[in-house]
Amino acid sequence: MPSVKDMTTYASPTQRSPLVRLARQVGIDTQYVLIGFPIGILTVSLFSALFWTGVGTLIIWVGLPILVATLVTARGFATLERARIGPVFGQxxxxxxxxxxxxxxxxxxxTLTPLSDGQTWLDMLHGMFRFIPSTISFSLVVTWWAGALGGLTVVLWDWSIPHPPDNQDLPELLGMGDGTATRLLFYFACGVFFAGTLYPVVRASALLEAYFARALLNGVNDLREQVAEANAAREVAQQQKAAAVSAEATALRRLERDIHDGPQQRLVRLAMDLGRAEQQFATDPEAARATVAEALTQTRETLDELRALSRGIAPPILVDRGLQAALTALASRCTIPVDLDAPVAERLEPAVESTAYFVVAEALTNVAKHSYANEVHVSVRRNVSGLLVSIADDGVGGASLAKGHGLAGLDDRVRAAGGVLDVDSPAGGGTRLTAALPV
Known part of the structure; x- marks a missing residue:
């Protein structure tokens, strides 16, 4: 079913090592934070000045266009920010x-429409207050990068800066000893600490700023999409329920019609034949025996019809041995040669197996009755998304899923199981019936 979220992933190539991907993410997060800080200072200054100027001059109507211009500008900065946070989230x-x-x-x-748009006001609110997370993130990122780079490269620059008198340098104040070697070792150890914790600190700083932006710039939209997705799922469930009710009603009507036209008529005739035989025993035993023999034939034919009807409901072989064995038995009874390709050996959910069996049974019945085909090919395949059932014949074609046609009830049965049924049946070009069932 349609999904409301269609985000494009910024996927790293699979050949990159985890270390390379980690370094790449650190670079993305660092540039996001470093660039976000001056943008935050700019937006808070700009929007605060424009907004309060517009509010203060509303009484003389000059403030109205100023407010509109402020909101439109906020939209532009919001669009830029959405593009910037994409790589941070990876989508x-x-x-x-x-x-x-x-x-x-x-x-x-x-012109005045932006004034009544809630998302535009949220964009401006983000522009006015984004400097708070930006300042926190910027301070952490700059501190950790400075500590890591400065500590790891201390031997390259330590000679170039003046040092305080004895017992005034940090290592000496901490009681770690004196001397250049101790000082270099201490600052190098600090660099190792900052470098080792650089990724989590930079990542957390970037996410702090990015989540603040996403909450204001896309929070309402995400909630709206979730509601739309829930409504779509509810509509699909209602359609499946309606299809299930329709399929059940159609199956019951067909079963009632088949019983009335077949076994019921035979049983009525059987009762009449047995009554006639009872009367003939006294006057014409030979005729009575012939009538009883005919009644036995009617009984066997009635049993055969009842077995055929039961196969359309829930054949025992399907329950006991699975879909593959049931389809093999079904193909062997078809009056048209069937090429069966059904390598589905594992057991599936009972509802899926029953629907797949019903699709094949109904399709083979229609082929035998209406298609004038010489051969039919049945394929049942399991793929990543579900079960794919295909029935193709070389008959006259002309089949349709429209209401009033024989396949309409089959379409309801498939939709009730959450699947999709498709028919390709050009006139004179045969028929291909395909059902996709979720597993």
Missing amino acids: KVPHPYYKKAPAGASPLRK
């Missing part, structure tokens, strides 16, 4: 829905 962040003026609206109404 493309979708563009949210913005309220639009109705078709034919006046220019004034189109």
Whole structure:
């Protein structure tokens, strides 16, 4: 079923080692934080000045266009931020829905529409307060990078800076001894610590800023998509329920019709024959024996019809031995040669096996009755998404899933199981019936 989330993943090539991917992510997160800090300072200064200027001048109507310009500018910065946080999360962040003026609206109404759009106000709110997480993240990232680079390269620059008198350097104050070697070793150890914790600190700093941005810039849109997805799932469930009720009703009507036209008529005739034989025993025993023999024939034919009807409901071989054995038995009874390709050896869910069997049984019945085909090919394959059932013949074609045709009930049966049924049946070109069932 359609999914509301169609995000594109920024997937790293599989040939890259975990170390390379880690270093790449550190670079992405670092540039995100370092660039985000000046943008945050810019937006808080710009939006605060424009917003309060617009609010203060609303009384003379000058503030209205200023507020509109502020909101439109906030949209632009929000679009830029959504593009920036995509690599941090490893997926493309979708563009949210913005309220639009109705078709034919006046220019004034189109201009003022952003004032009534909630997402636009959230964009401006993000621009005004993003400097808070940006400042925290920027401070942490700069500190950790400076500590890592400075500590690991201390031997390269220590000589170039003045040192305090004895017992005034940090290692000496900590009681770690004196001398250049001790100082270099201490600062190098600090560099190792900062380098070892660089990834989690930089990653956490970037996520702090990115989650703040996503909550304001896409939170409402994500909630709206979740509601739409839930509504779509509910509609699908309702359609499946309706299809299941329709399929059950159709199956019951067919069973009632078949029993009325077949076994019931034979049983009525059997009762009449036995009554006639009872009367003939006294006057014409030979005729009575002939009538009883005919009644026995009617009994056998009735039993055969009842067995055929039971196969359409739940054949014992399907329950006991599985789909492959049931389809093999079904193909052997077909009046048209069947090429069966069903290597599904493992047992599936009972509902799936029953639906697949019903699809093949109904299709073979229609082929025998209406297609004038010389051969039919049945294929049942298991793939990653479910079970694929295909029945193809070389008959006259012309089959349809439209209401009123024989396959409409079969379509309801498949949809009730959560599957999809497709028919390709050009006139004179044979028929291919394909059912995809979820497993």
